Amino acid sequence: MANGVWHTEYGIEINLTKPDLGVDGYPGLLEEIMTSVSDRNPQLLECLAHHRGQECSSEVGGKSPWMFVRRGRVGGRRPLVAAHLPITHKPTPAESDQHKATKERVVETAERYGLSADAEVGMPHRRAVTDAVVTGPTGIRIGWEIQYSPLGPSGVRRRSVVAIDNDITPLWVAKSDRADLIDRAPWARVDDMPWREIVSGSEMVIRGGYRHLQVWRCLPSSPLHCLDTDGAGHCDSIHYEWFLPALCDPPKPPVVIEDLVLTSATGDSVPVFVPSRGGGRAGRHMWVPSSDCQTWRELTGQWEPLPGPQEQETDDEITFSEQEIDRTCRAGEEGLFRSDARPVRDLGQPTGGLTLARVPAQRSRRTTWITAVERAAAASALGCPPWEVGPCLRCSQVMRRYGRNAAMACGSCRAEADPRPA
Known part of the structure; x- marks a missing residue:
């Protein structure tokens, strides 16, 4: 992968291995070059070899000399890497059909329940489009973002901010338990289903992102574990924790996508952010029944509204190696580059547990x-x-x-x- 690109509008050479990108006097440059190609001039970044009049392997192969930048993941590091367009992951026809089928199912479900729903809603003064916006009877607006293809944390953060600024609560839908969007904004995970099953009305269960609050007295007769003895005993205290429906006692019925379309718009299901027990800004985003949210807020005293997306996260910090720029075209080697596998983010474990x-x-x-x-x-x-x-x-x-x-x-x-x- 290339470690440098040419900025066609500023006429500058960018070194992706340096914190200042090898230039001075260009505030916001990092955010600009990492903006999605769909939201910027696709010819903004150019292969350095092509700019210098040298052979560009990508162009020789009938492709493009234009480039994009993303975060890599190699050995725990997050370097910036550049590659030639088209981007490394282009949605296949099956993925595009999945996306379209899910979006249409959300809109059709909302209309069947008598709710207002619109597809492909553009944001005012922004080059951003929300897949579907469902409006409830009291004016609650839910912006459904069907994200089956990879999208980095910065993209989730940016689009969530746009939605919130327009009084829309984002609801991201993923099909992978490794999706970067998980716990970076309100989310839900469904199965990886063929588009025909989605269109035919096959059950789409929410596998992750929706939880119920459990409050229990820690006695030997309780089937739920003790939070203070690591499950090895019972302390006679009162605990509370968030569980997936199937792990509740007794088990709760599964939540399907039609349930979430309706209850999120009516306010019967609400998004909350549950901080980790260690404090700080780490925690979990989840959709929960509004009655459970009320109980949790009374127990914890956390009445603050849902926090906005974090500006930066530990596992999202860019690593700069301070190397000399390489002006050779690396188009033929890009297919050999392998990022580390993305970690599983949706673990399904109980979370947010505390003892009264x-x-x-x-x-x-x-x-x-x-x-x-x-x-x-x-x-x-x-x-x-x-x-x-x-x-x-x-x-x-x-x-x-x-x-x-x-x-x-x-x-x-x-x-x-x-x-x-x-």
Whole structure:
């Protein structure tokens, strides 16, 4: 792959191995040269050999001397690499048919539900087009981006910003668990289906990107794992975590694409960003039921709106090797270049798990106040109305204290008081 290109509009030589690209006084140059070819002049970047009047192997082969730039992935590094047009991945007819069939299915589903839907919606003052925009009864606008071909993080980031700036919530659809768009914006993953099955109405299950909140009391009888003992024991605390539908207890029914078309537009499903337990800006984007989102916000106090796309991510940072520019045409060698395999991004594991702080144990009968957060979490975990939640008479831990068949003391205290086998 080439490590340099010629900028035809500025008349400058660009060295892709240097942080300043080998030139001074051109702010925004990196973003400009990495803009998608569909959004810029395709003859913006030229093969250096061709510009110098030397032989360009690509042009000799009946192709183009014009080039594009992208991030490579080699041995954990992310160098900038340049290649001749057409781009290295050109959608095959089957992929194009998949894309078209999915887009039409989204629009037809929305119209069948009585929603407003438009395909190929252009953004004002921007050279960007959204595959489909579905508008709900209250004015919620969802921008469906069917992305079955590879698209780098910068492209996802840029197009998501354009959508958000136009009051459209982006919803990216992928078919690969390695797609770069996963967790970089609200997303959903479907199976890699032939276009004929998509058109015929075969079930399109959302395999990733949609989750349910589970809140549970960590007891030996609970089928869900303990977050604080790495699943090796039980701590009697209340945990909450986000699970795929099939991993919930009991399992939730699968979400299909028609469900997401409807509920995302009506606000019954909403996008959230769940920060990682380690803090920072890392985390997971997901679609969730609005009721689960409300419970999660009450438990965590995270009432901030969905964050915008990150400007830069650790695994997206460009690596500069500071080499001398190579002005030889490398068109014949581009097919030999192999990037490292993209890592799996959709792991399907539970995420965002936390433990609700325990009420301090008390041995007196004085009044114990239960916060609204503790009451909501306990009610969800115990499967009872919030007004039936109260403190154990003996240890003051939150339990189902009131209502039919309720007890005055928690199971642990009853077992301690009467250790005989049940």
